[in-house]
Amino acid sequence: MSIGVQLVANGIVAGSAYSLLGISFGLIYSTARFFHFAYGGIYTAAAYAAYLTFVVLHLPFGLSLALAVTCAACLGVLCQTMVYQPLRRRGSGPASLLVASLGLFVVMQSVVSLGFGDATRVLRSGGLGSVAVFGALITPIQIAVIVTNLVMCAVVWLAVQFTRIGRATRAVADDVELSRIAGVNVERVIVIVFAVGSALAAVAAILASLDTDMRPTMGFEALLMGVVAAVIGGTGSIPGAFVGGMFLGLAQQIGVWRLPTAWQDAIAFCLLILCLIFRPQGVFGLPLRRTRI
């Protein structure tokens, strides 16, 4: 019994992180209409920016958090303005954009690994006691992870639903041409979405590195979970990505009950493949537009 409760608790911790990844990745995907793999590189860069400012330069935590988030947002905007925007202006499709973003991802991850080495780094110092919640052991950091992620998800959803720029984002996600006709500055909306999505990635990265530790390859894992959460839930749907992330976290942790931990990734990708076969639009998504004539 207590194993079950512990697994569910672990699942919720993992799931809330995946939800935030899924929402920020899905936000970028639904507006920019391609798989932004460099998201993973930005995630890693943000975690190491926090490490550099907080552990190496001994800045106050709040300041280093702000610097890391800004750094991530700038990287996101740079990717969009330097690479994706020229490509799209030339008429490149989603597959070329995906290939370019793969290249950006590889460069970012290797630059981090070149600068900081491949060894594992820790952001917090010292261990933390854990508290029992309904018979499951959770560290205070994990509670902070759950709360921050949930708050972030709610804030993004409210912003997209009720603010002016949020409405513009949904308009661009729905139909680029129509929103341009209606006077929406599409390029500006996409740049803002890249900045916000990357800033959210930074928050997720810092929470994850507080909870466990950091390696240059951490971004890849985060990217994958973000992709899986967003696709399962239905890209373009924020509640969908939230549910997708939670479901993924719980499925992985409960799968560990029967399978060795090493199979966690395989569980995630099998879920993704099943979803692509049987319901490519995701649980909450609208049917995919397959072709346009």
Place this chain on the structure above:
Amino acid sequence: MDYVLHILVMMLIYSILSVSLDLAVGHTGLVSLAHASFYGVGAYASAILCGLMGFSFWVGISAGIVVAALMSVGLSIMSLRLSEDYFAIGTFSFGLVVSSVLTNWLSVTRGPFGIPGVPPPIIFGWTVRSQVGYLVAGATVLAMAVIVVRHFSSHQFGRVIHCIREDEVLAQSFGKNTLSFKVTVFALGACFAAVAGSLYAHYISFVDPTSFSINESILILSIVIVGGPASRFGPIIGAILLVGVPEVLRFAGLPFSVAADLRQILYGGVLVGIVLFRPQGIAGNYEFRR
């Protein structure tokens, strides 16, 4: 001299991989990130059957081809409902599942320990031991791959897959069963990747999962994009460049990990640069704009 020959053999193996992937990527417009999986299946089939169980070279290579072809058929049937970038994501997750299986299915693949001691192949009574032997074998397979890709990208079949690349609905409206064309293209590519894997396993005489990870798929795709998709010699030129140029870093006297990172930065940077400034690749004339 051994070193130069080794680089040449690796260039040949990567040329086989990129030429066979180009049929899907360049000619049919299907961006696949699963090519290293088929390569890995071929390598592991040879390593398990020839190295651990003592079967002959032909058993290993045929098993690899059959398994890779079956897997590719399964994968391409999945593409029935997916288009463009979703297809890339599907192949990407497939590649990750395969590399996860290679790493974690300890009882069959021995996981991260890998399988050592793959014996040299005996082809028509001739035991391939020297690097020159592998050069000849690799060049033969590459020639076959080039001929097969040339055959399937010209004539009627080639016109249909080029039409699928430009406008799949148009191809369907001519009454073409586009799915069966895609399945064929994919299976052909997978077979040659499996042969390349088998050659690799015998040549290095050791296989482990890191050689067939998703990074390897990204590298093979980069070779095609950088060299020039759907061009005559593009994929081969890409393989020569992306396998050869990073070797220069080896002589710069850098520590191993620094050299490895620089190599990755080079790959990634070249890939972005090519997509941005020369979408037809170094030697191509077809602009890849999917």
